[in-house]
Amino acid sequence: MNMPVRTRIAPSPTGAPHVGTAYMALFNLAFARKNGGQMILRIEDTDQSRSSNESETAIMESLQWLGIEWDEGPDKDGKFGPYRQSERKNIHAQHVQILRDKGHAYPCFCTANRLKDVRSEQMAKKETPRYDGHCLHLSQEEVENKITAGEKFVIRLKVPTDGECCFTDELRGEVKIDWKQIDHQILQKSDGYPTYHLANVVDDHLMRITHVIRGEEWISSTPKHVLLYKYFDWDTPIFAHLPLLRNPDKSKLSKRKNPTGINYYRDAGFLPEVISNYLGTMGYTLPDQREIFSIEELTQSFDIRRVSLGGPIFDLAKLKWLNGRYLREKLSEKEVVERMIDWKINSGFIQKIIPHALQRLENFSDFMPLSGFLFQDYPELELSSLIGKFDASDASKLIKTCEWELEKLAPWNRHQICKLFQNLAEKEDKKLKEILPLFFQVISGESVSLPLFDSIEILGPDLARLRLRKALEFLTSEGFGLSKKGLKSLEKDYRQKYGDRID
RNA sequence: GUCCCGUUCGUCUAGCCAGGUCAGGACACCGGGUUUUCAUCCCGGCAACAGGGGUUCGAAUCCCCUACGGGACGCCA
Numbered sequence: 389m390n391m392p393v394r395t396r397i398a399p400s401p402t403g404a405p406h407v408g409t410a411y412m413a414l415f416n417l418a419f420a421r422k423n424g425g426q427m428i429l430r431i432e433d434t435d436q437s438r439s440s441n442e443s444e445t446a447i448m449e450s451l452q453w454l455g456i457e458w459d460e461g462p463d464k465d466g467k468f469g470p471y472r473q474s475e476r477k478n479i480h481a482q483h484v485q486i487l488r489d490k491g492h493a494y495p496c497f498c499t500a501n502r503l504k505d506v507r508s509e510q511m512a513k514k515e516t517p518r519y520d521g522h523c524l525h526l527s528q529e530e531v532e533n534k535i536t537a538g539e540k541f542v543i544r545l546k547v548p549t550d551g552e553c554c555f556t557d558e559l560r561g562e563v564k565i566d567w568k569q570i571d572h573q574i575l576q577k578s579d580g581y582p583t584y585h586l587a588n589v590v591d592d593h594l595m596r597i598t599h600v601i602r603g604e605e606w607i608s609s610t611p612k613h614v615l616l617y618k619y620f621d622w623d624t625p626i627f628a629h630l631p632l633l634r635n636p637d638k639s640k641l642s643k644r645k646n647p648t649g650i651n652y653y654r655d656a657g658f659l660p661e662v663i664s665n666y667l668g669t670m671g672y673t674l675p676d677q678r679e680i681f682s683i684e685e686l687t688q689s690f691d692i693r694r695v696s697l698g699g700p701i702f703d704l705a706k707l708k709w710l711n712g713r714y715l716r717e718k719l720s721e722k723e724v725v726e727r728m729i730d731w732k733i734n735s736g737f738i739q740k741i742i743p744h745a746l747q748r749l750e751n752f753s754d755f756m757p758l759s760g761f762l763f764q765d766y767p768e769l770e771l772s773s774l775i776g777k778f779d780a781s782d783a784s785k786l787i788k789t790c791e792w793e794l795e796k797l798a799p800w801n802r803h804q805i806c807k808l809f810q811n812l813a814e815k816e817d818k819k820l821k822e823i824l825p826l827f828f829q830v831i832s833g834e835s836v837s838l839p840l841f842d843s844i845e846i847l848g849p850d851l852a853r854l855r856l857r858k859a860l861e862f863l864t865s866e867g868f869g870l871s872k873k874g875l876k877s878l879e880k881d882y883r884q885k886y887g888d889r890i891d
Numbered sequence: 892g893u894c895c896c897g898u899u900c901g902u903c904u905a906g907c908c909a910g911g912u913c914a915g916g917a918c919a920c921c922g923g924g925u926u927u928u929c930a931u932c933c934c935g936g937c938a939a940c941a942g943g944g945g946u947u948c949g950a951a952u953c954c955c956c957u958a959c960g961g962g963a964c965g966c967c968a
Contacts, residue, residue, distance in 0.1 A: 400968045435967055500966075507964090516893045517964055542966055560896070569894050569964085577966040584968050608895055608963040631897080631961095638960060666903095669917095673904060679917060696904070699961065703902055706918045716931075 393425030395599050397451075397458065398588065400432045401443035403891075404849070405450035405650040407702070408603070408633050408641060411667045413456045414683070415630060416601045418668075418690040420459075428595060429461030431472045432588070434581045439474070442798075450650040454660045455683055460595075468595040473587050480582035483590045483620070484543050484575055492619040493575055495541045496523035497534050518571040519544065543576040545585075545612060553611035558599075558628035559695055565611050573612045585609065589616040592625060601628045601692070604699075605640075628692055631671050634699045641702055644857075652850035656765045657731055661718075662711045670700040680713060732763055740846050744838045759838060762846055766858045767833025771866050774829045774859065780868035783826055784860060785878055786816065788870060790827065791856040792882055795891040800849050805841045815885045830859040 395416040399409045413427075420427040429448070433439035448463065460466030470476055487493035496519070507517040524546070526534075535541065548567040557563050575586040582590075592600060607629050617624040635645040642648065647656075653663050661682060668686045669679060675689055715724055741759050748758055761767050775783045793808050809827070813820040828840055831852065837843065844852045863869055870878060879890065 398968085402968075432968060438967070496966095503965090511892055511964095514892050540966090557896090563895075565895065571964075574966055579966075581966090583966070588968090603962090604896065605962055605968090629896085634961080636902085640962070669903060671903090673916095677905065677916065679903090693908085697897060698899090698904095699897075700904090701902060703918070706903065709918060712931090 391596065391598055393420055393423040393599060394428065394595070394597050395420040395425065395601055396428045396430050396592065396595065396597050398430045398432045398602075399447050400435065400438075400584075401440060401447060402435060402438040403443055404648075405443075405447045406648050407650055407653075407663070407667065408648070409447065410451060410454055410456065410650055410663070411633055411670060412602060412630065413451055413458075414454075414664055414667050414686070415672075415692070415695075417456055417458075417683070418687045419599065419601060419692055421687045422690040425598070426459035426466075428466065428468070428597075429458035429464075429471065430591060430595070431462055431474075432584060433472060433474045434584065434587050436474075436579060436581060444472075446651070450654075453654060454650065454664045456664065473582075473591065476587070476591065477581060479594070480587050480590055481576070481580065484582065484586065487545075487575070487616075487619055488543065490619065492546050493543050494524055494546060495526075495531055495535070496544045496572075496574075497526075497539050497541045498522055516569050518569075521572065524572070540578040542574045542578050544572040545575050545615065547572055547612075547615065553614055555610055555614050555624070555627060557607070557610075558626055558692060559697060560629070563607065563610070565608070567611070569608075570611050570615075573609075585612050586616065589613050589620075593617070593620070593622050597625050599626045599628065601630060604629045604632050628695075630695060631697055631699045633670060634701045636701055636703075638699065638701065640699075643853075646702055646704075647850065647854055649850045651848070652854060655848055655851050656854075657728075658707070658711050659714050659727065662707070662714050665714075666707045666710055670702070671696050671698075680710070680718070737846075741838070744842045748838075758836075761832040761834065761837060762843065764833075766851070766855050767831075769829065769833055769859060769862045771862075773835060774826070774862070775868075776825045776829070777822075778826055780863060780866070781870075781874075784863045784868055784870050785874075786812075786823060786826065787830060787856050787859050787863070788875070788878060789816070789882055789886070791853065791860070792890055793886065794849070794853055794856065796889060797849070800845065802841045802845045805844050809841070831855050 397409070397413040397416050399406075417427045429451075431444055433444065444462070448461070451458075458464065460468065460471060462471045473480075484493060488495075498519075502522075503519070506520050506522075510517045510520075523544070547570045550567060552564050552566045553570065554562060554564045573585050574583050576582050591597075610627060610629075614624055633641040635641055637645065639645070647653070650663070654660070664683055665681060668681065668683075672686075672695055674681060674686065675691070675694070719727065741762060745755060745758055749755060771780070778786070790808075790812060793812060797804055797808055809824070810820060813823050816823065824840060825835065828835060828837060831840060831843055831847070832838070847855075860869065882890070
């Protein structure tokens with residue numbers, strides 16, 4: 389019997405839509421379509437504390453913006469729903485029970501502190517850190533007593549004590565990992581929700597996923613998944629681990645070093661079809677090596693075996709060049725105008741600006757010089773105007789602190805932004821008036837411009853945050869950046885004054 | 892630290908699976924031409940098989956070792 393090819397993209401709704409998600413989605417889509425199958429979108433929201441509806445919506449909208457379409461998902465019902473893992477909690481719990489009944493999983497009562505100690509001890513002894521099996525040997529009676537006493541517990545996966553796990557990666561061939569390297573993975577958290585590993589395997593099976601195409605970061609936990617399929621007595625899907633997108637320094641693509649938000653590219657004025665085209669060139673070339681192609685063209689000739697395994701660096705310069713070619717070659721002048729109107733050259737956007745610009749206008753021609761920075765990717769900076777009365781290294785610290793704060797800001801509106809800066813001034817023991825000129829410069833590149841908080845709101849999170857980063861980069865290039873040590877002590881300081889969370 | 896994955900111009904890559912063309916294209920960069928400037932466009936240039944050992948008449952291509960890079964090691968995904 390030939391099963392229809394089904395792939396899936398399984399984002400976690402815990403933040404802004406990420407280009408890495410789009411990258412994986414694109415290849416999953418191309419593969420499924422090429423083979424006459426379907427791609428499904430499944431929301432992996434098993435982390436109750438971090439998942440949000442806003443993020444889920446934003447991710448779906450961003451993928452749609454890029455022209456990536458799924459055949460089944462939370463908004464598009466199919467035969468295998470629901471497509472949101474939080475709505476499948478019972479299904480997961482039942483499957484955890486099956487494993488417990490079969491003796492493949494067991495409850496564990498260890499505290500976070502004990503686990504931490506065990507881990508550091510193992511690291512010190514140069515062993516691979518993993519659960520030591522402390523609760524594995526608890527008797528039935530002990531377990532029941534602890535549970536009735538109301539002790540919190542998790543469910544762990546039993547892992548073979550010796551031998552090795554061998555699985556096939558479609559792109560890399562046989563991969564072998566010692567079972568000794570594999571942790572007794574938690575399958576169900578103490579809040580009753582499953583972890584990724586359990587939910588992922590159960591849902592992939594139930595949703596008839598035939599090919600798991602995902603990031604390289606998952607290779608080392610694949611044995612856990614293989615083991616789960618075996619314990620459930622299910623066929624394993626075919627695995628293909630794609631390389632990870634990289635920063636220019638080759639580390640995994642991260643927002644500290646590169647814009648990673650899909651919305652950044654939208655707000656900075658890139659065409660969605662250029663983004664998906666460019667992502668399609670990451671680790672992949674069409675057989676005829678053409679570099680301008682649509683998702684449909686990518687799909688038509690798609691061959692997953694052509695994926696090259698070295699981690700591709702996301703190169704903004706080439707992306708810009710590609711966008712320029714689309715503007716000149718793929719669109720008519722009329723279309724370019726239309727697309728610009730869709731972007732920001734429209735009355736809706738200008739209306740947002742007018743209330744703040746009006747007091748400063750004498751004639752219309754004053755408008756563009758005043759508000760031009762709201763249409764820019766980022767402004768050019770000049771050292772002495774940027775730092776003003778500040779010491780340059782103090783400015784770096786302040787900007788970095790503000791970046792961390794802005795990273796956590798939600799919802800993104802004037803009121804919250806205002807509060808953020810008031811708080812910043814207070815915590816830094818400065819007057820609001822003293823710190824604002826710096827941020828006027830960071831955001832607008834000008835000393836005369838529109839009101840700061842409104843400008844930041846209009847700019848949106850992706851562009852605003854980028855400007856802080858650009859300012860920091862600029863200060864670094866001028867020799868006033870934060871040293872590694874300085875950053876570390878600033879971070880410590882920050883956690884004390886502003887709370888432990890850094891996004 | 893342990894394990895896993897990877898390694899062709901600075902960057903994206905073709906070629907590798909089925910060993911045998913000056914290792915090809917694109918971005919960036921440099922130079923020249925077109926253009927009243929700039930940009931576009933055209934032409935040219937720079938520039939790579941990580942290192943070592945095997946197998947072979949012959950290795951970027953197959954095998955082994957080393958180095959380097961990355962990832963994973965969470966009650967995150």
